[in-house]
Amino acid sequence: MYRPPQYRKDDKEFIFSFIQNHPFASFVINGNRLLATHIPVLIDGNANNWKLYAHIANHNEQLKFLKDGAEALVIFHGANAYVSSSWYKEKDISTWDYSAVHVNAKIKLQTTAELENSLSLLVEKFEKKQENPLFYKELPRKMIEDHLPLITGFWLEPFEVEGIAKLHQGYAEHDIKSTMNHLKNSENANEKNLSEAIREENGIEQNKKY
Numbered sequence: 001m002y003r004p005p006q007y008r009k010d011d012k013e014f015i016f017s018f019i020q021n022h023p024f025a026s027f028v029i030n031g032n033r034l035l036a037t038h039i040p041v042l043i044d045g046n047a048n049n050w051k052l053y054a055h056i057a058n059h060n061e062q063l064k065f066l067k068d069g070a071e072a073l074v075i076f077h078g079a080n081a082y083v084s085s086s087w088y089k090e091k092d093i094s095t096w097d098y099s100a101v102h103v104n105a106k107i108k109l110q111t112t113a114e115l116e117n118s119l120s121l122l123v124e125k126f127e128k129k130q131e132n133p134l135f136y137k138e139l140p141r142k143m144i145e146d147h148l149p150l151i152t153g154f155w156l157e158p159f160e161v162e163g164i165a166k167l168h169q170g171y172a173e174h175d176i177k178s179t180m181n182h183l184k185n186s187e188n189a190n191e192k193n194l195s196e197a198i199r200e201e202n203g204i205e206q207n208k209k210y
Helices: 012-021 061-065 112-127 141-150 173-184 189-201
Strands: 024-030 034-040 042-046 049-057 071-077 081-083 095-109 151-166
Touching (some): 034 061, 049 061, 081 173, 112 151
Antiparallel strands (some): 024 071, 042 049, 071 095
């Protein structure tokens, strides 16, 4: 990943938290050409020692290249948006703010038991936020048994991890606050989230007028 020094994010806590908060990822492997699938990828462990897990449908073209020891690149995406230089005090070049984490990993196929546990954890993570959650264990057993042969689960054991957060570091305070304000007032939720990320990165006091 191209990472100018001022935007590099290699802190273990940043990486772990980022993956937890942005689980929908691009899963890329090299088959007869580069192949990508967009899937939820969850993290297991702690900031100092972790691995990823996910699954794909068996009719996915990636399946025939999904083998123990094969390499994959997993890309986690944060909030991002175009930033217009018209928001600045002085004329400048417009840009794009974003954050991301890249994980190069080795694939290890899951057993059926590991896959079931992974699915249970996946459902629990997102279903518990619902008003009337329906957890994996509550699904009809016949439905689960019919579904399991149609998917393949796998672990992703990281060997290289890179983080980046290009969030207006180094810009004049006026321009940072103006950028935050324009993004915050957008009707786009992604842009609102980016405004908050810029605020946190640059240490701007919350609820302070800007």
